[in-house]
Amino acid sequence: MTNTAQQDFAGWMSHIQQRTEEALSAALPDPGLAPERLHEAMRYAVLGGGKRVRPLLVHAAGAIGGAQPERLDRIACAVELIHAYSLVHDDMPCMDDDVLRRGKPTVHVEYDEATALLVGDALQTLAFQVLASAPVADSSSRQLGMIGLLAMASGSRGMAGGQAIDLAAVGKQLDLRELEFMHIHKTGALIRSSVLLGAQAGTVDGAVLERLDRYAKLVGLLFQVVDDILDAEADTATLGKTAGKDADNDKPTYVSLLGVADARRLAGEMLDEALAALEPLGERAGRLRDLADYIVHRPF
Ligand code: GRG
Numbered sequence: 256m257t258n259t260a261q262q263d264f265a266g267w268m269s270h271i272q273q274r275t276e277e278a279l280s281a282a283l284p285d286p287g288l289a290p291e292r293l294h295e296a297m298r299y300a301v302l303g304g305g306k307r308v309r310p311l312l313v314h315a316a317g318a319i320g321g322a323q324p325e326r327l328d329r330i331a332c333a334v335e336l337i338h339a340y341s342l343v344h345d346d347m348p349c350m351d352d353d354v355l356r357r358g359k360p361t362v363h364v365e366y367d368e369a370t371a372l373l374v375g376d377a378l379q380t381l382a383f384q385v386l387a388s389a390p391v392a393d394s395s396s397r398q399l400g401m402i403g404l405l406a407m408a409s410g411s412r413g414m415a416g417g418q419a420i421d422l423a424a425v426g427k428q429l430d431l432r433e434l435e436f437m438h439i440h441k442t443g444a445l446i447r448s449s450v451l452l453g454a455q456a457g458t459v460d461g462a463v464l465e466r467l468d469r470y471a472k473l474v475g476l477l478f479q480v481v482d483d484i485l486d487a488e489a490d491t492a493t494l495g496k497t498a499g500k501d502a503d504n505d506k507p508t509y510v511s512l513l514g515v516a517d518a519r520r521l522a523g524e525m526l527d528e529a530l531a532a533l534e535p536l537g538e539r540a541g542r543l544r545d546l547a548d549y550i551v552h553r554p555f
Pocket residue numbers: 304305306307308338340341342344345357414415418441442479482555
């Protein structure tokens with residue numbers, strides 16, 4: 256990327272991050288509203304942190320079919336609320352048991368475990384409220400399908416199922432195929448749905464949607480390969496979460512299976528494939544290209 260292109264992408268990113276922050280803040284209940292402690296903790300979990308990769312993907316994919324930005328804000332909010340809920344629950348002592356997230360104490364540390372559990376529950380249901388309470392598509396039947404898509408991506412056949420496989424895999428030997436199956440669900444499903452939901456908010460034909468789906472599947476997995484490399488290589492201050500957690504927890508990762516050099520090579524190959532999937536879409540897919548590149552080269 257040239258310097259000008261880089262600046263343009265950085266400007267676009269910060270614009271989307273800003274409008275996502277505003278949309279999230281408006282969607283979250285006011286902290287003065289009862290029960291105040293729960294509402295305060297929900298805002299603590301969601302606002303003022305995170306790269307907002309999923310909202311960025313929603314907007315980039317939405318632009319391809321000319322979707323209205325207000326619709327994309329709602330979708331971006333919904334996927335980010337699901338993501339935030341997953342992080343809150345994942346950090347709890349019954350799961351990953353972590354004390355640091357996005358550079359600050361995790362929700363159960365800052366508040367308490369029962370509150371963290373309820374924060375996750377309430378964020379998840381709020382996501383569907385946001386997606387169901389105003390138009391995000393050209394027809395109500397399309398919108399219903401989109402609500403179903405997010406439910407599928409988040410549930411036992413998607414993210415929650417992937418988390419179950421992850422918990423069962425601690426201390427076990429997985430092969431590359433099994434590791435991929437886990438991550439397609441745990442991390443990939445929500446990332447994939449971000450792209451598909453963004454695209455469906457506008458007008459795209461089946462062939463374009465198929466290309467986007469291929470891109471989204473690859474990027475979902477790519478995100479995890481890079482997450483494993485970062486977990487092994489970056490420090491806690493940079494990541495804003497405890498580094499080296501996977502090795503400490505005896506978890507199978509791309510790095511433990513392949514080593515850092517081959518995990519990097521795999522990430523490079525997946526990036527090339529993701530970019531190839533976008534080839535027929537031309538200039539319209541520029542932001543999605545930039546995002547795939549960002550996902551590979553992100554610092555945390
Ligand atoms: C508890 C149902 C349930 C699911 C949890 C996604 C997940 C499943 C747990 C998160 C654990 C983890 C670190 C997964 C690796 C990939 C990942 C989702 C990293 C965090 O996402 P980022 O980097 O975080 O987008 P930010 O903070 O930038 O939003």
